[in-house]
Amino acid sequence: MTYWLFKTEPAECGIDDLLNAPASICWSGIRNYQARNFLRDQVAIGDQVLIYHSQCKAVGIAGIAEITRAAYADPHQFVVGDRYFDSKATITTPRWFNVDVCFKRKFQQIISLAELKQIPALHNMMLLKQGRLSVQPVSTQEWLTIMDVAGGLDDQ
DNA sequence: GCCAACGTTGGC
DNA sequence: GCCAACGTTGGC
Numbered sequence: 001m002t003y004w005l006f007k008t009e010p011a012e013c014g015i016d017d018l019l020n021a022p023a024s025i026c027w028s029g030i031r032n033y034q035a036r037n038f039l040r041d042q043v044a045i046g047d048q049v050l051i052y053h054s055q056c057k058a059v060g061i062a063g064i065a066e067i068t069r070a071a072y073a074d075p076h077q078f079v080v081g082d083r084y085f086d087s088k089a090t091i092t093t094p095r096w097f098n099v100d101v102c103f104k105r106k107f108q109q110i111i112s113l114a115e116l117k118q119i120p121a122l123h124n125m126m127l128l129k130q131g132r133l134s135v136q137p138v139s140t141q142e143w144l145t146i147m148d149v150a151g152g153l154d155d156q
Numbered sequence: 157g158c159c160a161a162c163g164t165t166g167g168c
Numbered sequence: 169g170c171c172a173a174c175g176t177t178g179g180c
Contacts, residue, residue, distance in 0.1 A: 006172055007178090009175095009178095032163075032177095033163090033164095034163095054177080054179085055176060055177080055179085059178080059179070059180095101175095113179080118171065130161095130162085131160095131161070131162080131177075131179080132162055132176085132177050132178070134177085147160080151157075
């Protein structure tokens with residue numbers, strides 16, 4: 001089991017969309033090779049995911065999701081005219097992948113980016129070193145540190 | 157909206 | 169394979 005951090009714009013799909021979804025939702029639209037490689041090669045069923053809200057008023061970690069389906073070809077890459085169409089992708093050699101996630105937990109308060117930056121145990125977190133990666137691994141120590149900050153109670 | 161940092165494309 | 173130009177991400 002591995003820990004991850006996924007970035008998302010809450011205006012598109014935030015922690016509340018996960019919370020309100022009746023079942024798993026498809027995590028799609030990843031179009032960065034480094035993120036793709038993590039998704040395709042390493043993300044597995046049961047992995048735990050920090051949901052990070054970006055490009056919004058309150059940036060930070062909003063809650064937790066769980067992987068319910070490992071990587072499968074993103075159908076959008078095959079649809080001519082689709083925003084995510086990719087002419088170099090084929091059915092037999094897809095280029096982009098999705099996973100499915102389900103809601104696990106919404107933190108009572110977002111753990112803000114500013115707060116994360118101030119925690120010494122997180123200084124090496126990918127999030128803080130390489131700002132742009134939308135799927136990234138989180139170490140066990142980092143995960144435990146964040147769980148500590150989030151508090152132990154489930155709280156929706 | 158600005159701008160820095162980073163990723164991708166394409167000519168050579 | 170290099171590198172300039174361009175595009176995108178993402179915090180502020």
